[in-house]
Amino acid sequence: PLPKPKRCRQFTLDNFVSRMKFRKVKDTTGTGHHSLVEVGDFEFVNPTNQISEMFISSRIFLERDFLRFVGFPIDNPIALGVLTKKIKKEWDEKYKELKSVDIPEPLLKVLTVDSKKEQIRLLKNLSLNNEQLVAFLIRAGEDFGYSYSQYTGEHLPKGLADKKLPTLAELKEDGEVKIIGETEMTKGQVKQSIEQRHVAVSKFLDKGDKWHCLMQMLAHCT
Known part of the structure; x- marks a missing residue:
């Protein structure tokens, strides 16, 4: 089940950015590592602001990590400045693309309709791809004045919820399981947790007393 959202109003600054975590995990071969955001x-x-910060920060981390790996002196302030400028330019281009994405008109209309019955009618049989979802979140903020919140929760198979998961696990096409990091689970249990794990991502849009929730259900997350 999803954790109960706090829904408190203490985080109201426009420039507040979520706490992003950047990690490097050594590969089992000892010759490389995985970069995690x-x-x-x-x-x-x-x-x-939130979407741009996630795009820029994650891209800088991943590209800087790769350049370090191949021996490029990216920690030089000048080189890092050039990289940052490059990523920000890429965001500007991505932002233009997102602003031009076609968003279903019924979805935008939901933001202005108070009748729940009408909202249900507008959303009937409506589907979105990821680009449309991100574009919609931006439009909701810029054109309709909504703020954006996100909460995540996960459900693991019965009997595995209290066990320590590995840092990383990959289920290959041939059924073999690759495990990185310590775990008390067997390979079979790790495979089961990958196949039966479900992650729910709740995206809230708020404007005064109005709010809307978009739920993403992610399955087979490694």
């Missing part, structure tokens, strides 16, 4: 929950932020 995790986005925590956040509340009542400006959608465009």
Whole structure:
């Protein structure tokens, strides 16, 4: 089940950014590592600011990590400045793309309709891809004045919820399980947790007393 959202109003600054975690995990071969970016929950932020910060921060981390790996002196202030400028330019281009994405008109209309019955009618048989979802969040903030919050929760198979999961696990096409990090689970249990684990991501849009929730259900998360 999803954790109960706090829904408190203490995080109302437009420039508040969620706490992003950047980690490097050594590969089992000892010759490389995995670079991980995790986005925590956040509340009542400006959608465009949040999305741009996630894009820019994660791209800088991943590209800087790769350049370090190949021996490029990226920690030089000048080199890092050039990289940052490059990523920000990429965001500007991505932002233009997102602003031009076609969003279903019924979805936008939901933001202005108070009748629940009418909202249900508008959303009937409506589907979105990821690009449309991100574009919609931006439009909701910029054109309709909504703030953006996100909460996550996960459900593991019965009997595995209290066990220590490995840092990383990969289920390969041939059924073999690759495990990185310590765990008290067997390979069979790790495979089961991958196949039967479900993650729920709740995205809230708030404007005064009005709020809307979009739920993403992610299955087979490794």
